[in-house]
Amino acid sequence: MKISESFYQQSNVVKIAKELLGKQLFTNVNGLLTAGTIVETEAYSWKERGCHAFENKKTKRNAVMFLPGGFSYVYLCYGIHNLFNVVTNTAGVGEAVLIRALEPLIGIDTMQTRMNTKTPKRITSGPGKLTKALGIDRTLNGKYLLDDEVWLEDSGTKVGNGKIIASKRIGIDYAGKDADLLWRFYIKGNIWVSKT
DNA sequence: TAGAGGATTGAT
DNA sequence: TCAATCCTCTAC
Numbered sequence: 001m002k003i004s005e006s007f008y009q010q011s012n013v014v015k016i017a018k019e020l021l022g023k024q025l026f027t028n029v030n031g032l033l034t035a036g037t038i039v040e041t042e043a044y045s046w047k048e049r050g051c052h053a054f055e056n057k058k059t060k061r062n063a064v065m066f067l068p069g070g071f072s073y074v075y076l077c078y079g080i081h082n083l084f085n086v087v088t089n090t091a092g093v094g095e096a097v098l099i100r101a102l103e104p105l106i107g108i109d110t111m112q113t114r115m116n117t118k119t120p121k122r123i124t125s126g127p128g129k130l131t132k133a134l135g136i137d138r139t140l141n142g143k144y145l146l147d148d149e150v151w152l153e154d155s156g157t158k159v160g161n162g163k164i165i166a167s168k169r170i171g172i173d174y175a176g177k178d179a180d181l182l183w184r185f186y187i188k189g190n191i192w193v194s195k196t
Numbered sequence: 197t198a199g200a201g202g203a204t205t206g207a208t
Numbered sequence: 209t210c211a212a213t214c215c216t217c218t219a220c
Contacts, residue, residue, distance in 0.1 A: 042203070050203070061216060079214035081204050098203060128204050138215095171203055194204095 003152045008069030008145065013088045013095040017043035018166075018185050020086070020097055020152070022159035024105060027150045029135035032110045036102030036124050036134070037155070040186040040193045042169045044085070046094035048178035050169060053094025064142040065094040072150055074131070074141040081128030082137045086145065086152070100127045100170075100184070102134075103192040110135075126194040163188045170196055 003023065010016055018041075026035040044051040052062040052075075064073045065087055073085040073096050085096040102124040104111055111133035115123045124130040131137070136150065145151050166182040173179055186193045 044203075052203080059217070075203090076213095076215060078202055078204055078212080080212065083203060085203085100203085126204070169203070174202085 001154055001156075002146055003154050005068070005070045005146065008086065008088050009090055010069070011089055011093075013045050013097060014043045014183055016086075016088050017041040017097045017183065018164060020099070021164060021185060021187055022155065022157055024153045024155055025084075025099060025102060025130075025134070025150075026106075026153060027134040027136060027140075028148055029140075032107060032135065034107035034110050034134045035105045035153075036130065037105055038099055038101075038152075039103050039190045040099075040101035040184070042098040042100055042185070043183040044096050044098060048175065048181065050172040050175035050178050050181075051094065051096075053096075056092075056094050058094070062094065065096050066092055067142070070145050072140055072143045072145060074136060074138050076138060077128065082131040083127045084131050084134075084136050084140075098127060099130065101125050101186070101192050101194045102130045103190065104133070122192075125192050159187055170194075 020041050046053045046056045053065045068091040069088040071087040077083050085098045087096050089095045108120050124133050167184045169184045
């Protein structure tokens with residue numbers, strides 16, 4: 001069952017990041033269906049420096065972060081990697097959750113082909129890798145997550161609080177003290193979590 | 197309009 | 209430890 005708009009439009013982005021663990025991310029790109037269970041996320045809010053929408057500053061790149069919750073935000077990082085985010089909160093508030101790692105579920109053959117590898121090992125264990133495996137690029141920026149190109153589903157199984165680890169976010173040292181926020185969440189012991 | 201730098205990755 | 213690689217933002 002697809003996750004409803006009301007889930008994405010909650011005002012607490014950190015809570016949403018935590019609750020997205022165990023949910024499933026689907027894409028249907030070029031007629032190929034792929035999906036994976038979310039095992040690692042990070043929260044980003046306009047209130048802190050790590051966020052592209054810091055101080056609610058709107059630019060051409062981050063414009064979709066100011067749409068109401070329930071849209072995708074895909075951007076290019078380091079000139080090489082597409083990173084996939086879920087926009088949250090209400091219109092005009094720049095908040096989003098970065099999906100950092102998945103456990104492959106559907107279309108593993110397709111993912112292996114896209115990653116040019118013969119084994120499913122670690123094909124989705126990192127934010128730049130899972131987008132490639134699922135065929136996500138910037139043409140999927142600003143898509144409505146209740147449509148049929150990219151969407152999230154609730155599997156019904158809940159990840160217990162005792163299985164969720166909170167830690168510092170990765171790669172935002174430039175954010176000063178905001179880099180110390182424990183806004184990265186992952187499932188304890190899961191082998192698909194990105195290594196750092 | 198030029199220049200700097202980034203929510204990463206994989207190879208050395 | 210470092211290069212790949214290009215878009216975005218800022219400053220001039």
